[in-house]
Amino acid sequence: MKATYIRKRKRPSGSGLWPAYLLESDAFGTWFYTPAHSLFRGSNGEVCEVAQLGPGRPGEHCVQLVPRDGWWFAYFRQSGLIHVDVSTPPALVGAEWTFEDLELDPFRRPDGTIGTEDWDELAAAHAAGLITNTEREAAENTARTLEKQFTTNTEPFGRAGWDRLSAAIERDLSPLTDFGNHPVD
Numbered sequence: 001m002k003a004t005y006i007r008k009r010k011r012p013s014g015s016g017l018w019p020a021y022l023l024e025s026d027a028f029g030t031w032f033y034t035p036a037h038s039l040f041r042g043s044n045g046e047v048c049e050v051a052q053l054g055p056g057r058p059g060e061h062c063v064q065l066v067p068r069d070g071w072w073f074a075y076f077r078q079s080g081l082i083h084v085d086v087s088t089p090p091a092l093v094g095a096e097w098t099f100e101d102l103e104l105d106p107f108r109r110p111d112g113t114i115g116t117e118d119w120d121e122l123a124a125a126h127a128a129g130l131i132t133n134t135e136r137e138a139a140e141n142t143a144r145t146l147e148k149q150f151t152t153n154t155e156p157f158g159r160a161g162w163d164r165l166s167a168a169i170e171r172d173l174s175p176l177t178d179f180g181n182h183p184v185d
Helices: 119-127 133-152 160-170
Strands: 003-009 015-025 029-034 039-042 047-049 062-067 072-077 082-086 091-093 096-100 105-108 114-117
Touching (some): 029 160, 062 160, 114 133, 119 133
Parallel strands (some): 003 096
Antiparallel strands (some): 003 015, 015 039, 029 062, 039 047, 072 082, 082 105, 091 096, 105 114
């Protein structure tokens, strides 16, 4: 199975890049899988494992979803955490799936806790002119909508992501550690 690459961009500068296996596209969007111990590279050249269980700790298996139509990029992690980067709509740019982080991070923890982190970062980025009024409104609406979907287990946040993660883990694919010829930023 061939790897593709995902790039998360930060404003005003910086990005992170990681490889992932393309699983499938369906009514929800395009699904990717990053095995435990796969690598992530920051725009400063530093490397760590994708989906770490904490700073400096090992990474875990993770399925990611690019929605067909949405301002977000979702992660379903083996520990039971759903984490979403509210972002510009992800797009395939050349050989990379790319999105720009709009700061808000809705989540559902394994214990059922639901919330959104980094409202202060959204406000600061908006005040600095890094996020437009339209983007801020879209980010706020997206975060609220995702929290509701987490609460009601609306697919793909019910079983869909977890089923794909289980199936991907069973394939026993190798960790992805090569960044190919993809530049740091």
